[in-house]
Amino acid sequence: MNNSGAAVEVTKDRNGIDQILLRNPRGTSARVSLHGGQVLSWRTDRGEELLFTSSKAIFKPPYAVRGGIPICFPQFGQRGSLEQHGFARNRTWIIDENPPPWHPNGSNGKAYIDLLLKPSEDDLKIWPHSFEFRLRVYLTADGNLSLISRIRNINCKPFSFSIAYHTYFSISDISEVRVEGLETLDYLDNLCQRERFTEQGDALTFESEVKPSNGKAFQFSESISIDRVYLGSRDVVAIFDHERKRTFSIRKEGLPDIGVWNPWEKKSKAIADFGDEEYKQMLCVNGAAIEKHTHSSRALGCPFKLRTASNANKKNP
Numbered sequence: 001m002n003n004s005g006a007a008v009e010v011t012k013d014r015n016g017i018d019q020i021l022l023r024n025p026r027g028t029s030a031r032v033s034l035h036g037g038q039v040l041s042w043r044t045d046r047g048e049e050l051l052f053t054s055s056k057a058i059f060k061p062p063y064a065v066r067g068g069i070p071i072c073f074p075q076f077g078q079r080g081s082l083e084q085h086g087f088a089r090n091r092t093w094i095i096d097e098n099p100p101p102w103h104p105n106g107s108n109g110k111a112y113i114d115l116l117l118k119p120s121e122d123d124l125k126i127w128p129h130s131f132e133f134r135l136r137v138y139l140t141a142d143g144n145l146s147l148i149s150r151i152r153n154i155n156c157k158p159f160s161f162s163i164a165y166h167t168y169f170s171i172s173d174i175s176e177v178r179v180e181g182l183e184t185l186d187y188l189d190n191l192c193q194r195e196r197f198t199e200q201g202d203a204l205t206f207e208s209e210v211k212p213s214n215g216k217a218f219q220f221s222e223s224i225s226i227d228r229v230y231l232g233s234r235d236v237v238a239i240f241d242h243e244r245k246r247t248f249s250i251r252k253e254g255l256p257d258i259g260v261w262n263p264w265e266k267k268s269k270a271i272a273d274f275g276d277e278e279y280k281q282m283l284c285v286n287g288a289a290i291e292k293h294t295h296s297s298r299a300l301g302c303p304f305k306l307r308t309a310s311n312a313n314k315k316n317p
């Protein structure tokens with residue numbers, strides 16, 4: 001516990017993997033696993049969980065955890081030669097015991113942890129670029145959850161990568177939510193071989209079937225799903241959950257794009273990773289950068305920041 005009342009505790013999960021519990025002075029908490037450097041939980045001071053995790057999630061390698069905030073790196077989706085979403089979500093990260101300092105007073109009231117990932121020799125065989133990935137996860141004094149990533153190029157040879165914070169938000173029901181901030185943007189539809197379309201609606205809703213943008217029928221019957229990457233989006237996107245009267249505001253920096261995914265698709269491969277109809281209780285809205293380059297320098301790269309706030313963290317007046 002530091003003098004502002006913020007606490008950081010390292011414990012082991014039931015598979016013996018270290019996890020870090022962050023708690024801010026008002027009782028908001030977050031849990032981060034070294035498996036994947038993945039945030040698995042973000043709770044209000046009343047104990048309400050704000051992130052979704054599947055009841056079928058497996059919390060140990062070689063499985064990626066279905067829920068929380070997987071870090072997709074060095075590849076987001078299938079745009080590259082690696083396995084889907086890259087390997088970072090499947091590796092064991094370490095805690096940096098001597099993290100770089102915050103700017104003066106920057107850590108006030110914050111509960112935070114710095115994690116590091118460096119490639120193993122096996123990683124270098126499939127992706128021959130030396131890097132150090134530094135992830136800082138923190139809870140602010142008012143309960144917002146923030147992630148900041150910096151990628152350092154270690155051997156000076158420039159490389160490209162993509163990155164995403166694949167955030168599984170917990171929602172009441174997919175038909176009860178709307179997403180604002182994506183209006184008029186162009187997006188790539190993964191359900192149409194990444195063809196480019198322009199968002200027409202005022203806000204994104206899921207009340208009825210979301211068809212592939214080219215209007216063609218799904219290849220499966222009964223398919224309802226969304227899987228898009230919105231390009232060059234505004235830095236604030238909001239999810240409104242009408243039934244729970246809850247709003248999530250997602251503020252990103254250094255991340256030009258936003259992925260939106262819900263596998264409401266009865267025959268989607270991912271469906272097997274969810275309990276009965278559980279996929280209706282989550283929506284992934286992912287701050288992403290589908291194309292980034294490092295320069296030939298060992299300097300820390302520009303930060304990728306994601307801050308999520310929820311009105312569920314606000315005290316009742």
Ligand SMILES: O=P(O)(O)OC[C@H]1O[C@H](O)[C@H](O)[C@@H](O)[C@@H]1O
Binds near residue numbers: 085228
């Ligand atoms: O099943 P996973 O590898 O965790 O991926 C889950 C989903 O991630 C992203 O949102 C992709 O755009 C989807 O196509 C993919 O299905």
